Amino acid sequence: MKLPAQQLSLTLNTGDPIPQLGLGVFKVDDDECERVVLDALEVGYRHIDTAMIYRNEAAVGRAIARSGVARDELFVTTKLWNSDQGKDTTPDALATSLELLGLDYVDLYLIHWPAPLRDVYVETWLAMEDLYGQGLAKAIGVSNFEPDHLERILEAGSIVPAINQVELHPAFQQRKVRGFQEPLGIVTEAWGPLGQGKYELSELEGLEQIAQNHGKSIQQIVLRWHLQEGVVVFPKTVQKKRMVENLSVFDFELSSDDMAAIKAMDADKRVGTHPEDGNW
Ligand SMILES: NC(=O)c1ccc[n+]([C@@H]2O[C@H](COP(=O)([O-])OP(=O)(O)OC[C@H]3O[C@@H](n4cnc5c(N)ncnc54)[C@H](OP(=O)(O)O)[C@@H]3O)[C@@H](O)[C@H]2O)c1
Incomplete structure (x- = not known):
């Protein structure tokens, strides 16, 4: 896929590229989501992260159709909800998502x-592997999987997940999960990359100073840190101004001292649900 100048991408184990920075649309209502995604595509985003349970896939689809952006210049992710898991229900769930x-x-x-x-x-x-084989999903992966969950699918399946999307931000850096999956070629995606606004990033000691040194916002520093960590990131915002701000992270670089200082901010502070408890 062709990315706007300056943006970064990683290569998945399928051989295909993934834009390293995108837009997430969790908690964006269907009525607002079409405008949000249109704004994002207009300012240069080419990667959208949605899910069946967000109930806004139709709006994402309308925005893509209206945008005029070529399909092969876009990277679109959606997710299978828990109640649709199963051998027979998984293909139907993807068919519904594709239609929406x-x-x-x-x-x-x-x-x-x-x-x-x-x-x-x-x-x-195993059903996901079939969907990949049929070309309905160009890559397949998981989200919120711990190493023991990954081990079970690696043993039963014949395809290594391309991605594991997990909660990840400066106060919760997921070193154990990443240490397990990254050597296997599984790319890490960060959800809640800004901590979902559930704690003040400015409270992380030293972050404000790093932002001042680079003449950037704290959010831009955190997003740049994700990129330099080799992680895929898709901050959510409904505000066009913030979309531009969050995308303006390709014109500076954090030093190894900056990276080490942010690494030291890890406080094992989970703000979302533990994977063992996400059984809705
Ligand atoms: N796989 C999973 O289980 C899972 C779980 C959660 C999320 N996700 C995915 O990850 C994406 C991102 O995570 P998230 O939405 O939970 O949290 P997030 O991106 O860490 O934080 C979003 C919050 O930050 C605010 N924000 C965004 N840019 C900002 C900026 N430049 N300055 C100040 N505030 C800013 C947003 O407010 P405004 O909108 O008002 O700007 C919103 O309140 C989701 O949208 C979704 O696609 C996946």
Whole structure:
């Protein structure tokens, strides 16, 4: 895929590129989401992260259709909800998502949560492999998987997930999960990259100073840190001004001292649900 100048991409284990920075649309209502995605595409975003459970896939689809951006210049991710997990239900769920999105394929399809109490994520993974084989998802992966969940699908399946999307921000850096998956070629995606606004980034000691040194906002520093960590990131905002701000992170570089200082901010501070508990 062709990315606007300066933007970065990583290569997935499928051989395809993924734009390293995109827009997430969690908690964006369907009525607002079309405008939000249109704004994002207009200012240069080419990667959109949605999910069936966000109930805004139709709006994402309308925005894509109206935008005039060529399909092969876009990277679209959606996710399979827990209640749709299973051998027979997974293909139907993707078919529904594709219809809502108005697309023939998604660039990435993820199992949203392992939902261990349901205990069907292994057979679900095998169904995901079939969807990949049919070209309906150009890459498949998981979200909120811990190493023991990954181990089970690696053992049963024949495809290594391209992605594991997990909660990840300066106060919760997921070193254990990343240490397990990254050597296997599984790319890490960060959800809640700004901590979901659930704590003040300015309270992280030293972050404000790094922002001042670079003449950037704290949010831009955090997003740049994700990029230099080799992580894929898609901050959510409904504000066009912030979309531009969050995308303006390709024109500076954090030093190794900056990177080390942010690494030291890890406080094992999870702000979302633990994967073992996401059994809705
Ligand atoms: N796989 C999963 O289980 C999972 C879970 C959660 C999220 N996700 C994905 O990850 C994406 C991002 O995570 P998230 O939405 O939870 O949290 P986030 O991106 O860390 O934070 C979003 C919050 O930050 C604000 N914000 C964004 N840019 C800002 C800026 N430049 N300055 C100040 N505030 C700013 C937003 O407010 P405004 O909108 O008002 O600007 C919003 O309140 C989601 O949208 C979704 O696609 C996945």
